[in-house]
Amino acid sequence: MAEPKPHRWLRRTGAGFAFALAALVVYLYAPLPAPDVARPSAGDCVELRLYSNGFHSDIAAPADIFPADHPLRRLYPQARSFLIGWGEERFYYSDGSNMLLALDALIPPSPTVLHVAYNAPAASAYLSPDSNTPIAISHAGAAGFVAFIDRALVLDAEGRPIQTSPGKVVGRSAFLRTRGSFHLFNVCNHWMARALRAAGVNVNARTAWLGGPLLADVRRSGRQAGCPRR
Numbered sequence: 001m002a003e004p005k006p007h008r009w010l011r012r013t014g015a016g017f018a019f020a021l022a023a024l025v026v027y028l029y030a031p032l033p034a035p036d037v038a039r040p041s042a043g044d045c046v047e048l049r050l051y052s053n054g055f056h057s058d059i060a061a062p063a064d065i066f067p068a069d070h071p072l073r074r075l076y077p078q079a080r081s082f083l084i085g086w087g088e089e090r091f092y093y094s095d096g097s098n099m100l101l102a103l104d105a106l107i108p109p110s111p112t113v114l115h116v117a118y119n120a121p122a123a124s125a126y127l128s129p130d131s132n133t134p135i136a137i138s139h140a141g142a143a144g145f146v147a148f149i150d151r152a153l154v155l156d157a158e159g160r161p162i163q164t165s166p167g168k169v170v171g172r173s174a175f176l177r178t179r180g181s182f183h184l185f186n187v188c189n190h191w192m193a194r195a196l197r198a199a200g201v202n203v204n205a206r207t208a209w210l211g212g213p214l215l216a217d218v219r220r221s222g223r224q225a226g227c228p229r230r
Contacts, residue, residue: 037144037200040136045227047136048145048199049120050192050218051083051129052211056096057192058085058127060120065142071153071161072116075174079118083173084149085127086191088182089113092175093165110182113164114152117173126168131215134226141200148198152178189214 049060063079066072072082088105117123154162154177167173193205193214203217218224
């Protein structure tokens, strides 16, 4: 006796859902090769710092890892360090309490911006961070990190960053236009994890929806102790 059509449909739908779920789990958790970037050593080390409030994360980097004529150094020539974050434009401008705005941010196309402030840790106060984690990278990793920032930045005809709005740290920060769209699989912490991978830190950039899992991954990488002593 032939199987009723509704039963066949339900069985196929269930099988399709199970396949999609399995594919998603593989995508999120399948091991990825570690970044092919030199590890830090006592004589070859730069320290980044990851500031997180559990939801959003910013990263601090010494200004001198950027070339002297870099757009960020020309924007803030007095900077000793830069505090950098990334996110969806309208939601990043807000105070983060509007959940409808947050949901809308997840629906592409969602324009993105870099938030750049100078001189951490003082600038990080706007974030109210509950963690401040040192991350050791090599000079090759620092170059990879700078290249990642460069790929994100949109510059004008004269090579200057395009400011879209004043930043959250009054008088010492700005929102800058960036490439890429914000969506469910590319939120601020995903972007930050990819920046760390570009710097040679072996974190899972696919599961970093929140700052907590990203920090846990950084700790597992063994880079959170800061630069080795000579």
